Amino acid sequence: MGGSKKRKRKRNEEQRGGTVYSERENPPDFALLASLYPEFHPFVQFLHSHSRPTIDWTDFNATRQLTRVLLHHRHALNWWIPDGNLCPTVPNRSNYIHWLQHLLSSDIIPNTISSDGKFRGFDIGTGASCIYPLLGASLHGWSFVGSDVTNVAIEWAERNVNSNPHISQLIEIRKVQDNASDPCVEVEESVNGDKIALCGSTDVEVAPLPLDLHACENRNYHGPPILVGVVRDDEKFDFCMCNPPFFESLEEAGLNPKTSCGGTSQEMVCPGGERAFITRIIEDSTQLKDQFRWFTSMVGKKSNLKYLTSKLWEVGVAVVKTTEFVQGRTCRWGLAWSFLTPLQKTPVSLPDKKNTSFMLEGLQRQYAAINVLEAVNSYFSSHGLSCTLNTSSFTVDVAAAKDDCDLILRNGLPIINKSIDCQPTREASSGSSLNLSSERLCFYISVFQQIPGTLLVKGSLQDRNSTLSGAFSMIFQKLEEALRDKFCTK
Numbered sequence: 001m002g003g004s005k006k007r008k009r010k011r012n013e014e015q016r017g018g019t020v021y022s023e024r025e026n027p028p029d030f031a032l033l034a035s036l037y038p039e040f041h042p043f044v045q046f047l048h049s050h051s052r053p054t055i056d057w058t059d060f061n062a063t064r065q066l067t068r069v070l071l072h073h074r075h076a077l078n079w080w081i082p083d084g085n086l087c088p089t090v091p092n093r094s095n096y097i098h099w100l101q102h103l104l105s106s107d108i109i110p111n112t113i114s115s116d117g118k119f120r121g122f123d124i125g126t127g128a129s130c131i132y133p134l135l136g137a138s139l140h141g142w143s144f145v146g147s148d149v150t151n152v153a154i155e156w157a158e159r160n161v162n163s164n165p166h167i168s169q170l171i172e173i174r175k176v177q178d179n180a181s182d183p184c185v186e187v188e189e190s191v192n193g194d195k196i197a198l199c200g201s202t203d204v205e206v207a208p209l210p211l212d213l214h215a216c217e218n219r220n221y222h223g224p225p226i227l228v229g230v231v232r233d234d235e236k237f238d239f240c241m242c243n244p245p246f247f248e249s250l251e252e253a254g255l256n257p258k259t260s261c262g263g264t265s266q267e268m269v270c271p272g273g274e275r276a277f278i279t280r281i282i283e284d285s286t287q288l289k290d291q292f293r294w295f296t297s298m299v300g301k302k303s304n305l306k307y308l309t310s311k312l313w314e315v316g317v318a319v320v321k322t323t324e325f326v327q328g329r330t331c332r333w334g335l336a337w338s339f340l341t342p343l344q345k346t347p348v349s350l351p352d353k354k355n356t357s358f359m360l361e362g363l364q365r366q367y368a369a370i371n372v373l374e375a376v377n378s379y380f381s382s383h384g385l386s387c388t389l390n391t392s393s394f395t396v397d398v399a400a401a402k403d404d405c406d407l408i409l410r411n412g413l414p415i416i417n418k419s420i421d422c423q424p425t426r427e428a429s430s431g432s433s434l435n436l437s438s439e440r441l442c443f444y445i446s447v448f449q450q451i452p453g454t455l456l457v458k459g460s461l462q463d464r465n466s467t468l469s470g471a472f473s474m475i476f477q478k479l480e481e482a483l484r485d486k487f488c489t490k
């Protein structure tokens, strides 16, 4: 993509208050992963000494192994899916989670549900991979209900949850009961034995391409329940999320020959496509407006984004937010809405005591995420706090004794020195190497690249019940000032 197109996209996003989420700047290190994971090694192609190793993106087994090793290496998650099921790409799914974290920690709307920062989400169509609950629980400690309609998805989602006992109590997998009396006809058997139910005439599946979007404009969703009938009357959630069946037909789903992410017909296809599916979520949201703070969905086509946004205003929502997810050459959009009356306009980042974040925008050209991470490390170590820089997870672990915290609370922390030496103190192989103790404040800072020139800096307390969280907020605010001062153009 040309530079002017990129700039135009960013400008458009900024105009409507969104952010472009992209992980394209941090590609996986295939050579490293091959050396760490012998099962992945056969899939890595070392073509030329001067080019990066790669994998065959059209080979389902290769993309599935890549997802497995990335989830293990970056997130310490055990994971697998059966042959032919939709294989999620980790950067794309992580982007949605980053965006949600951003929405939830902002105060665009009041926090009527989770007072303790432990957010609860509903993942519509969690799939065999159960990717969103696994990422949300491991990255942020969120709890989830993950729903799906197929037996294969339910069985494998449960397996994936149970393979990760450290977060399994945070995730409930819920089968959607399809009691609809719609005249659905079963027309096809998938590789896993689950049947696809297409409602009405089967010519939907063989619609000629390119797809005529107007043809499905009046087509309603006739499938199993999505939210109404699945969410219980006494349940409340901070958000729902959804990666919907995007396509109207299997032909349309199989259009990208450059990648192989698998996907059965049930996972990929819905009569009326994503437009019909998300329209149903919007209709359901009008009935469940008091049970969710945010309703969100991924959207695959920009034309649908416009259509759905106008639908939202029609049904009387109070807030709509959109964003763009960029991965390689693929663009997806995030759509969020709420019926809660927005609070007055406030800065994007607000500390919620346990987790807090800010966007570092307008980064000077010569600086990348690693420079910011190194500066975070130098900043804390130069003030006598114990820290560990971990470049594989892009985090800095920090620990401060109670006395240091008292001192910081009384006197504040000096602003970072402009000429600070950005050198890492030591490297840890993975995870935190610091001792947790009730007398110490332990937290970690992570840095995520959003787009070139924009980083998300996040601080998280290790001990969510720490009595020293006041010191944490103050230290984090000082860090924000210091990093802005050092890295951002005035």
Ligand SMILES: C[S@@+](CC[C@H](N)C(=O)[O-])C[C@H]1O[C@@H](n2cnc3c(N)ncnc32)[C@H](O)[C@@H]1O
Residues within 6 Å of the ligand: 086, 087, 088, 093, 124, 125, 126, 127, 128, 129, 130, 131, 132, 147, 148, 149, 150, 153, 176, 223, 224, 225, 226, 243, 244, 245, 246, 266, 267, 268
């Ligand atoms: C595109 S896949 C997404 C899977 C996974 N969340 C991901 O991002 O890789 C869509 C999923 O929605 C499920 N699905 C379809 N209709 C549904 C419904 N009414 N309620 C819940 N899940 C549904 C499909 O079985 C499939 O697993």
